[in-house]
Amino acid sequence: MKKKIIVGAIVALFLLPFFPSNVQAAKGDQGVDWAVYQGAQGKFGYGSDKFSISQIGGYNANGLYDQWTYQSQVNSALAQGKRAHTYIWYDTWGSVSIAKTTMDYFLPKVKTPRGSIVALDFEHGASGNKQANTDTILYGMRRIRDAGYTPMYYSYKPFTLANVYYQQILAEFPDSLWMAAYPNYNVTPSPVWSVFPSMNGVAIYQFTSTYVAGGLDGNIDLLGITDNGYSTLPDPTPSQVSDVYRAGQNYSVMEVANDKGHVDGFGAVNGKIKAEGWSTRTKKYQYAFIRDRVTGKELKRIKLKDLPRADAAKVYNRNDVAGFNIEFNQKDVKGHSIVIMIRSTNDPKGDVKGGFNDLTETRWYLDI
Known part of the structure; x- marks a missing residue:
C-alpha cells in the first residue's frame, strides 16, 4: 500500500440457534x-x-x-x-x-x-x-x-x-x-x-x-x-440433524443494526428449494431473495407471507417477529451456488425505496 500520513441464561427452544462463545485466538496477532x-x-x-x-x-x-x-x-x-x-x-x-x-x-x-x-x-x-x-x-x-x-x-x-x-x-x-x-x-x-x-x-x-x-x-x-475463515463454525449435534435441510440450523442469529433473523431450514427437497425461518419485520413488506453466492446476482425474489413465530418473539422480547416458509423449483437456480437474503422494506416491489434492511445468511449455502 502507499505511504500514509504519519500520525447468562440458556434457552432451550426448538429451531432457535445455539450461541457459541466468541473465538478470539487471533487477538493481538x-x-x-x-x-x-x-x-x-x-x-x-x-x-x-x-x-x-x-x-x-x-x-x-x-x-x-x-x-x-x-x-x-x-x-x-x-x-x-x-x-x-x-x-x-x-x-x-x-x-x-x-x-x-x-x-x-x-x-x-x-x-x-x-x-x-x-x-x-x-x-x-x-x-x-x-x-x-x-x-x-x-x-x-x-x-x-x-x-x-x-x-x-x-x-x-x-x-x-x-x-x-x-x-x-x-x-x-x-x-x-x-x-x-x-x-x-x-x-x-x-x-x-x-x-x-x-x-x-x-x-x-x-x-x-x-x-x-x-x-x-x-x-x-x-x-x-x-x-475469520480459519475457525470452524459449530457443527450441529447429531440429535439435532436429521437431514441436510436442517444442517445449519444451529448457526447464530443474523443481526444488522436492530434487525434480527434466522434460517432454520434451507435445502433441496424433491426437486424443490425450500427455506424456512424467521426475521423481524421493521418495514412494511418482507421479501426473500435467492442470490448467487459468488457474483451477488439476484436469481429469485419471493414476497413473504407473515407466519406466526411466537417462540422467537418470546425469546427476543419483540412483537415484530414473523416466520417465513418458501419453496421454488430447483431448476430456477441450476448451476449456481446460492444463499438466502431476507429483506424488510417499505417498497411494495421488494426494492429499497422508502427504506430497507437486509439479512443475508452467507454461512449456509447450496451448490445446485
Missing part, C-alpha cells in the same frame, strides 16, 4: 500485507507473524488491473501455516457503476477461504461527494458479505474523515475498519500506541510501513478478525 512489491512468494517480517493480506488487484485511473502475485502469495502464506486474506484497490470516484464493475470482476477470483477478509483499499480516488464515496464503499462491502467473505474498509484517518461518512459503515458493518497510522519511517516491529488512529470500529491497525529494514507493512489484529 501481528501480520503483514502485500502487493506486487513483495514478489511472488510474499515476505514475512518475523517468525511470529500469523497472517498476510494480499492485493488481488483493483480499479484505478487506468481501469481494472490484476496483481500477478496474488495467487502465489496466497499459496505461499497457506503453505507456511499462516492465515491468508485479500484486499482490493478501490478507486471509485463516487461511482456505483465503477464499484459494481470492480466487484463483478474480482469476487469470483478470490482464492482465500470462505469467511476470510476481503478488504476495500480506499486511500485514493475519492470524489468530492462524501455520500457518494460512502455509498460505493457500502455497495462493495455488501457484495463481499453476500459472497460469503468478511468485508473490511482500509484507509487512514485524515483521508477517511475528509471523504467518507465512516459511521455509516460501522452502523452496518461493526468493527470493520483497518486503519493506518505510523509514528515515523524507522523500523517499527510493534505498535506505537501514541499515534493510534483513535476511531470507533478499528479491528486491524497498520502501524508501520517499515516493519523491517527495506520496508514492509506491519499490522496488529485487535479483535481476532483474522481468524
